[in-house]
Amino acid sequence: MVPTTRRRFLQIASAATALSLLNQSVARSVQPAGSLVWTTSKVKRFEAVASPPWTSAAESSANRIRIDPGERQQAILGFGAALTDASCYLLSKLTARDRKTLLAELFGPSGLRFSVCRTCIGASDYSTTAYTFDDSAAADPDLNQFSIDHDRQYILPTLRAARQLNPNLFLFSSPWSPPGWMKAGGALFGGSMRREYFASYAAYFVKFLQAYSTAGISIDAVTVQNEVDTDQNGRMPAALWGQEYEVEFVTHHLGPALQRASLSTKIWVIDHNYNLWGRALDELSDPDLYGYVDGIAWHGYAGSPEAMTKVHDAFPAKNAYWTEGGPDYTRTDYTTDWSEWASKFCAILRNRARCIVGWNIALDENGKPNLGPFSCGGMVTINSRTQKITRSGQYWAFAHFSKVVERDAHVIASHGDLIDIGHVAFENPNGRRVVVLANRGEGQAVTVQVDARSLVLSLEPRSVTTVLI
Numbered sequence: 001m002v003p004t005t006r007r008r009f010l011q012i013a014s015a016a017t018a019l020s021l022l023n024q025s026v027a028r029s030v031q032p033a034g035s036l037v038w039t040t041s042k043v044k045r046f047e048a049v050a051s052p053p054w055t056s057a058a059e060s061s062a063n064r065i066r067i068d069p070g071e072r073q074q075a076i077l078g079f080g081a082a083l084t085d086a087s088c089y090l091l092s093k094l095t096a097r098d099r100k101t102l103l104a105e106l107f108g109p110s111g112l113r114f115s116v117c118r119t120c121i122g123a124s125d126y127s128t129t130a131y132t133f134d135d136s137a138a139a140d141p142d143l144n145q146f147s148i149d150h151d152r153q154y155i156l157p158t159l160r161a162a163r164q165l166n167p168n169l170f171l172f173s174s175p176w177s178p179p180g181w182m183k184a185g186g187a188l189f190g191g192s193m194r195r196e197y198f199a200s201y202a203a204y205f206v207k208f209l210q211a212y213s214t215a216g217i218s219i220d221a222v223t224v225q226n227e228v229d230t231d232q233n234g235r236m237p238a239a240l241w242g243q244e245y246e247v248e249f250v251t252h253h254l255g256p257a258l259q260r261a262s263l264s265t266k267i268w269v270i271d272h273n274y275n276l277w278g279r280a281l282d283e284l285s286d287p288d289l290y291g292y293v294d295g296i297a298w299h300g301y302a303g304s305p306e307a308m309t310k311v312h313d314a315f316p317a318k319n320a321y322w323t324e325g326g327p328d329y330t331r332t333d334y335t336t337d338w339s340e341w342a343s344k345f346c347a348i349l350r351n352r353a354r355c356i357v358g359w360n361i362a363l364d365e366n367g368k369p370n371l372g373p374f375s376c377g378g379m380v381t382i383n384s385r386t387q388k389i390t391r392s393g394q395y396w397a398f399a400h401f402s403k404v405v406e407r408d409a410h411v412i413a414s415h416g417d418l419i420d421i422g423h424v425a426f427e428n429p430n431g432r433r434v435v436v437l438a439n440r441g442e443g444q445a446v447t448v449q450v451d452a453r454s455l456v457l458s459l460e461p462r463s464v465t466t467v468l469i
Contacts, residue, residue: 035455038400040338041463045391046399051467054453061456064416064447067425067435071413074320074352076426077170078115079402081358081379082324083158085120085127086369090362090382092154102380102389103158106361107165112395112402115166116355118323119159119219121175121208123188124226125236125372126360130188132179133208139181141200148211159217168407170355172221172323174271174297176237178204183239190234193225193241195248202253206261221266223297223323224249228272229279236372243279246270247289255292266294268321274303277310284315295319298353300344305351312352320352326359327392329367329377334392341397342438342464343422349411350424356401358394365390397438400466404434421446421459433469 035051081087091099105111122132136145148156163169177188178201185191193201209219228241241249246269258265269289270280280296283289295318298308308320327334327341345356363370363378370376379398381390406428414425420441426434435448439459448455450469459465 036468037457038404038466039460039463040396040400040465041460042336044460044463045396046403052456052458054455057449057452057454061445061447063418063445064449064454065418065421065423065435065437066415067433067448067450068413068415069427069433069450072427073411073413074354076349076405076407076409076411077321077355078407079112079356079398079405080114080117080169081326081361081398082118082120082124082126083155083162084118084124084360085155086124087126087360087362087378088155088158089128089369090364090378091158094382094387098387100161102362103161103165106380107162107169109166112398113166114162114398114402115168115407116170116172116357117162117361118357119155119171119173121173121205121222122177123237123371124174124176125232125238125374126363126369126376127237127371128369130237130371132175132177132188133211134179134181134204136179136181140179141197143200143203143207146204146207146211148208148215152215156212156215156217163217170220171217172223172266172268172297172321173208173219174223174226174323175239176226177239187234188237190231190238191240192231193239193245193249195245198249198253201249202257205254206257206263209258209263209265210261219265221268221294221321223268223271224254226271226324227299228270229276230272232373243282247283247286250292251286251288255289267292268295268297268323269293271297271299271323273299273301274305274307277303277307280311281314284311284318290315290318293318295321295354297321297323299324300348301325305347305353308348308351308353319354322348322353322356324357324359326379327377327394328375329363329365329381330375334377335390336462337393338396338400338464339393339438339440339462341394342400342436343440345397345401346422346424346436346438350414356398358398397464400436400464404466404468406430409434418446420444435467435469437465437467439463439465 037051123130134146180186182197183191225241232238360378362380364384409426409428412425414423422438443461
């Protein structure tokens with residue numbers, strides 16, 4: 001992570017200087033005379049580049065994107081990735097110096113500034129071992145065997161270090177499986193939840209939240225179940241939750257249990273793909289569940305992001321959160337597909353999502369530790385032999401959002417249907433505007449128009465460009 005060439009050093013120094021100016025302007029809430037532009041392309045990595053001059057809109061080309069600050073949409077919560085058991089384990093194996101440096105790069109004010117992360121309530125498919133917080137050999141409805149001791153070794157220390165770097169880090173937590181004794185079949189891998197243990201499971205959530213709080217980590221939101229409608233053929237920790245089960249559990253057990261415990265933790269439901277938008281509509285139509293649920297957690301593996309807008313339009317008071325999606329380490333473009341990821345992020349944000357949270361923040365060169373059947377890669381790769389850090393294309397896509405877009409910024413309308421160009425715009429709380437453009441094709445000139453001014457940008461092939469106005 002130390003620059004190995006003078007050119008690389010100068011690139012990083014240039015970006016750091018520009019970002020320092022950005023952070024100073026945010027702190028003072030002033031409008032600078034010029035714009036700041038950053039680009040990631042074949043030879044650039046979030047590199048500060050010269051901003052072209054502004055001209056009157058009448059002089060600009062027809063190949064344009066028009067920004068309309070008058071159309072304000074959702075407020076942004078933030079960006080980040082999942083601090084799974086696997087990720088925290090790998091981070092713990094770094095030297096203290098390297099771990100501190102990487103965490104600062106991910107969470108620190110001069111780094112990616114990650115502000116929303118996911119944790120797991122027990123094991124996910126990316127864990128060193130399969131476990132829950134009550135792995136009693138017999139049914140334990142009173143939770144006498146409950147313990148978070150597994151997480152004390154390296155998960156909780158990692159969360160504390162991340163929160164120290166970003167005190168405003170929002171954490172939400174998802175279970176992949178209830179304890180086996182709560183499930184039909186009795187195992188963590190696959191199977192389904194049994195109604196008779198709904199009360200015990202609500203108490204399990206409360207115990208988890210209270211134990212984490214005692215350990216110094218408050219959890220801001222929970223989802224009922226990671227991917228409610230799949231058991232992955234018994235190949236990983238998972239549990240099926242029928243729609244009526246999720247509604248009953250939240251309405252009669254989890255919601256009331258959190259209230260009785262005076263916990264302000266938010267509840268998100270579904271936590272699965274866009275193609276479950278019909279289920280989301282049905283669940284939110286239940287007036288009792290509606291009162292307990294803050295929003296829907298979405299994954300992007302099936303369906304299209306327009307599903308989030310459908311649900312928002314029906315229930316505008318409920319929030320959309322994008323909670324999982326990560327790179328495939330076996331793809332040849334794992335380290336260079338930033339324009340694809342940035343284009344995907346643009347579509348997610350244009351469809352009402354308040355956050356984008358990737359999957360594992362770190363895995364090794366073989367996508368491990370991994371209990372499951374998938375070939376996911378980390379947002380960064382930590383080589384298991386050399387400890388060398390490799391940054392994915394997704395990492396660089398995140399940089400173009402998380403480094404410049406502030407919490408509580410609002411998405412504002414951006415109009416223009418351009419070939420191979422994804423785009424989204426924001427207005428930060430201090431009034432400054434941000435435009436992100438993802439070019440998935442060949443190089444082209446694109447005009448960004450704001451009010452009566454225009455800026456002509458030369459977008460490099462397969463690049464991402466962020467403009468701070």
